[in-house]
Amino acid sequence: MFGFNKTTKKFLDLKGKVAIVTGAGRGMGRTHALTLAQAGAKVVVSDILENECQLVVEEIKKLKGQAIAVKCNISLKTDVDNLVKVTLEEFGKIDILVNNAGIFPFQPFLEMKEQDFEKVIDVNLKGYFLMSQACAKEMQKNEINEKGQRASIINISSIAALKGFAGLAHYCASKGGIMAMTRALALELAPLGIRVNDINPGAIDTPGASSTSMTEEQRKAMLLPIPLKRQGLPQEISNAVLFLASDESSYMTGSVMVVDGGWVAG
Ligand SMILES: NC(=O)c1ccc[n+]([C@@H]2O[C@H](COP(=O)([O-])OP(=O)(O)OC[C@H]3O[C@@H](n4cnc5c(N)ncnc54)[C@H](O)[C@@H]3O)[C@@H](O)[C@H]2O)c1
Numbered sequence: 001m002f003g004f005n006k007t008t009k010k011f012l013d014l015k016g017k018v019a020i021v022t023g024a025g026r027g028m029g030r031t032h033a034l035t036l037a038q039a040g041a042k043v044v045v046s047d048i049l050e051n052e053c054q055l056v057v058e059e060i061k062k063l064k065g066q067a068i069a070v071k072c073n074i075s076l077k078t079d080v081d082n083l084v085k086v087t088l089e090e091f092g093k094i095d096i097l098v099n100n101a102g103i104f105p106f107q108p109f110l111e112m113k114e115q116d117f118e119k120v121i122d123v124n125l126k127g128y129f130l131m132s133q134a135c136a137k138e139m140q141k142n143e144i145n146e147k148g149q150r151a152s153i154i155n156i157s158s159i160a161a162l163k164g165f166a167g168l169a170h171y172c173a174s175k176g177g178i179m180a181m182t183r184a185l186a187l188e189l190a191p192l193g194i195r196v197n198d199i200n201p202g203a204i205d206t207p208g209a210s211s212t213s214m215t216e217e218q219r220k221a222m223l224l225p226i227p228l229k230r231q232g233l234p235q236e237i238s239n240a241v242l243f244l245a246s247d248e249s250s251y252m253t254g255s256v257m258v259v260d261g262g263w264v265a266g
Pocket residue numbers: 022023024025026027028029046047048049072073074075100101102103104123127156157158159200201202203204205206207208209
């Protein structure tokens with residue numbers, strides 16, 4: 001049956017897999033980490049927010065999952081190398097990478113400084129490059145499965161890669177870059193048995209993009225172009241992450257999965 005493991009009786013089973021999730025201290029990264037752990041993966045919960053990572057690890061342990069917390073700023077190669085080193089020491093391999101950490105500071109284009117632009121590109125785009133490269137070097141050593149595959153990389157882009165948003169020129173550029181890089185990596189890493197896919201979320205209710213700071217009028221205006229007339233829940237993105245992490249998505253690489261309540265369909 002689709003997605004059902006006869007031995008463990010689990011849908012979308014990740015037992016025996018090791019996953020790294022970046023930006024997992026809060027928001028969508030947190031729910032990705034919890035979801036992968038509940039599916040049986042050993043999870044490395046990583047973020048610049050050390051205490052928040054530890055809290056997520058405790059949540060996972062309460063659910064009888066396995067996890068460790070590792071502080072990592074994805075824009076720093078030394079931090080990324082350390083994250084990979086600690087993961088290998090603790091769990092021995094890397095099967096799944098969820099590149100999720102991201103920043104989205106609103107800034108009018110004419111006031112945007114060079115450093116503002118560089119910071120967003122450093123985290124959102126260079127960070128995904130550093131993480132993907134460091135992990136893929138290890139992933140290529142994994143045992144090959146019956147479909148010739150070894151690992152899965154999931155990049156969290158945004159619908160900002162598909163449509164413009166005023167005040168987010170740097171962010172749109174970074175997210176478009178992630179989508180384009182996903183396709184290039186899918187080609188280069190397919191011969192190594194590593195799938196690379198991209199998820200483009202729409203408006204998701206997280207601490208970073210909370211609707212609670214909006215007036216009722218701003219909230220209504222935001223929901224107007226969204227056919228499903230609501231913000232998405234972090235779990236609704238984690239469900240897509242889980243699918244792309246699992247072997248059930250074994251024929252997908254270089255794909256762009258839009259999860260946005262229909263926003264870009266309009
Ligand atoms: N919330 C949305 O509406 C939305 C929509 C589309 C895409 N996204 C993307 O989804 C991802 C998660 O967003 P979210 O809404 O959960 O955000 P969030 O701000 O709630 O969480 C992001 C996490 O990333 C961490 N982080 C920031 N810079 C980092 C760095 N340099 N290294 C490591 N960790 C770092 C933060 O500490 C935070 O814990 C981001 O890539 C974001 O661009 C969000």
